[in-house]
Amino acid sequence: MPSYPRPIQSRLPDVGTTIFTVMSALAQQHGAINLSQGFPDFDAPADLLALLNEATKAGHNQYAPMTGAPVLREAIAAKVQALYGAAYDVANEITVTAGATQAIFTAVAAMVHPGDEVIVFTPVYDSYGPSIELQGGKVVYADLSLPDYRPDWARVKALITPRTRMIIINSPHNPTGTVWTADDMAALEALVKDTDIVIVSDEVYEHMVFDQARHESVLRYPGLAERSFVVSSFGKTYHITGWKIAYCLAPRELMAEFRKAHQFIVFTVHAPSQYALAEFMKRPGWYEQLKALYQGKRDIFRQALSSSRFELLPCQGTYFQCVKYSAISDEGDRAFVERLTREHGVAAIPVSAFYPNGDDHGVIRFCFAKSAATLESALARLVRL
Template identity: 85%
Template structure:
């Protein structure tokens, strides 16, 4: 094939293949247990799969409404009302999206103009900064401070300028497993009060908060919710990451702008999945079961590694566990996880990949959303190091 006739100027010159794809490919190449990419290796509930089949065979195979099928938006509204006491208009303030990453990108595309500043917290999930940069915005990095990866609100206050358009927050936090507190939300609310700053809250791990703690959703705080896009994911909640179905909530003025972009980015989302999810959301007790499932897996993982040379870091939520490996190796984290995959058959993610400058604190991330058999094999290998 002939080459393109003139050199391309990349709009994302620093971006290559994501670390998740790299490590999953390396795991496949070496037959390693994949504790790198954040997806379960067990199936979705059988009842949900049966509902998907029912609706696909029942004729729900054409375009869904751009905003999402009404019964699913109604179920979402009922959920956030029951869990957080938040009231959202089904027609004007809820949109179903093709995954959480699309929702995040769409919110940024709808809001950020060239030259606008967007504050994100490092270590940062890898889609945030490229979404901002593609709109011509400037990413401003606040730091979650080790060892607990807590937000430094004095630093955030210093970073806010008249150009600050958006603050992106993520709790429970990927990759660190940190969960923000009510005090964090109060500090954030005080910072944005009397400003035009909009919030984008990534809450895809909302149902994975451990040890009796409460998920401090933006939806619990009217002073935050009134200026926020809030994103959650069915993929994380129902073990169906491959379905790529999520949703965004926002006040009607913000949602109107979101939908202007949404209709041209993806337009609509797989219809049978939406009907199946709307039905399955009526099942009582699922969120409590999910929390118990992942707390159990976290506890097993931590108890096994407590006797190893890995140093456990706090894990308050998500299905990720970060560890330090300094007692095992003085390698950089990228070199260590590659060797761990090749020589010991367990794949992980280097946390330096979540820093814009590759800042390396000797921390790696494991995903424990795996079957009991997978976790047992992986732990057997890890505790021998």
């Protein structure tokens, strides 16, 4: 193939292949157990798979409406009303998206102008920064401090300027497993009052909050809901990450701008999945079962590692467990996880990958959304270190 004849001025000059792709490939290369990338190694509910088959046979194989199938948007509206007491208009305030990453990108594309500032919290999920930079925005970082990764609201307040257009939040938080409290949400609500700052609330792990704690969705807080894009994930909730389907909620005025961008980014989302999910969401008890499933896996994981040389950090939600490994090695976290994969057969993620400058605090992240057999085998290897 001929080479491109001119130098390319990259829009993302500092971005390479994501750490998730790198570590999953390394795990495959060495036959390691993959506790790096955040996806289950067990199947979706059999009833949901059957409903997908039924949807294809019923003829739902052409374009769904740009905003999402009405039956699915109705099911989403019923869910958020039941869980959070939040009323969203099916026609104008709910949009089905091709995964949560697309929803977040679209919200940023719709609202951020060149020169606008967007506050994000480090360690930060890796798609946020590039989404902002591609719109010509400036990423402003607010640090979450070890060991519990709680926000410092005085510090956040100091970062707000007249150019602050957006704040992106994520609770339960990936990669740390921290869950924000009612006090956190009240502090954020006070900070943005009487401003034109919009919020993107990444709540894809909303149903994975442990130890009888409550998920403090922005939907519970009118002063936040009125200015927020709220993103949730069917992929995380129903063990179907490969379906790449999620949704976004926002007030009518914000959603109108969101949809302007959405229609030209993906236009619409896989139709049979939407009809299958709409029917499956009518079945009671799933969210409680999901929470119990992952709390059980978290407890097994933590119990096993409590007798190891890993230092467990708090895990209040998500399906991720962060640990320190200083009693095992003084290597940098990237070198340690690569050696862990090659020599000990377990892949993890270095948390330095979630910092813009690669800050290395000697912390790595494991995903425990795995079958009992996978976890048993991985833990047996880890406790020997």
